[in-house]
Amino acid sequence: MDRFFYILAYDISNDKRRTKIAKLMESSGTRVQGSVFEAWFSPKELDKVVQRSKRILVDKEDSLRVYFLCEDCRKKVSLYGKGKVTEKPGLVII
Template sequence: MSDERAFYVLAYDISDDRRRLKIARLMESLGERVQESVFEAYLTPRELDRLLRRVERLLESQEDSVRVYRLCGACRGMIRTLGRAQLTPPPGVIIV
């Protein structure tokens, strides 16, 4: 399994406040919140698997949903933002 990081967009719709808070904290530990329930993250396959296993233990599968989108470099380059939105930079990159 590669240790190379890939860019992901993670989004959730969690019906219960307590579960939503726990899942948000998990995602905040590895990614950047860009909307109320949307995160961007650069993750290795191992980090993603671990995150999803932890999220799955918290989910109520009949009530909640989580979506994970992996974006290739070319797709990431075509993301458009409006207003004050900024794309999350890769790890190790500092924007001044």
């Protein structure tokens, strides 16, 4: 199954919804900053996370941004300070 690299960033105005979204993102990606995650998803996995997020978000108050980074673009990510860019997972058993 092919997985692709994504950056997910959210801005949630309500603490309860923000906690729910954070838990969802933590279960499927790597937190790289407060509300920013890196993750490797197949198209089906990404759709599942987005659909679950949409059930939590309030359209007029919150936002979730999903950025696709191609492999060449991911290799060009610059990181300054601590941390590392999330590596592509090996074998994943679900």
